[in-house]
Amino acid sequence: MTPLQGCLLVSALLFAIGLAGAVTRRNAILALIGIELMLNAANLNFIAFWRYGPNPEALTGMMVVIFSIAIAAAEAAVGLALIIAIYRHYKTANLDEIKNLKG
């Protein structure tokens, strides 16, 4: 197994863990944490391909990861604000109890 394949396997496992958590956990915050883990797995893939790819001096993968980190920060801020607003309305953060769209 080459180093690149090791990185890809770690990232695939991280993605699967994040997906399992985002799909199966009841709490909305845990679902958001799962999405963050999936984003981080994609970032790890970008860095690995940048490092072992044919043209590393162009820094393309690194740039994508920097922008992706910024977008993930914005996503976390808006997502947690939405969860807090939903909690204030429904008095719960349990995804199974948030059933109706009517305010």
Added chain:
Amino acid sequence: MSLPFIIIAIVTLFAAAAAMSLRNLVHCALSLVVTFAGLAALYLQLGAQFVGFAQILVYVGAVAILIVFAVLLTRSDAMPNQAILAPGWIVGIAVSAVVFATLGWAALNSPGLPKQMPPAPEATVKNIGDLLMTRYVLPLEVIGLLLTAALMGAVIIAMKEEPLSKPGSSRRESAPSEKLERTDPALRDCYEAEKGGHS
């Protein structure tokens, strides 16, 4: 594969699994910090210093704190006395196992992957700054705009709904309006004192 890589990868994956499976949400957030730190160590090991430190600053410093605040604000820090997994959890686990099998199979059997490690590229902060100011200047500006808009939107979404027209008209809105009236004179006094001190 070197030994440090294996150790860091195992720690990261165990922390990620703990973050997704622990019962107490504060423990989940702390395991998430370990996961992010492990990922930063992986980036450092792969030669991406700037991204590794950005990961520590943004994820460990900001996102994890934000998650802890959200856990405390939604009162999720107490142990839930019901099941923590949704009813159809076995399907979710099966789907993610299939996803991992597919990704792992593709990673292990792709013929076009480069076999050996090329010489370490020069990725200094100066190079990154040059590229950000020349070739990637438009994405940088767009990201700045997106972050500003997202932060303002987050504040507006999470803000308490203050009564606009008739304060105290309904029972639900009476508590915040009383608080507002209590705090308002104090704020006005502060403001006037500061204004008097300046003039």
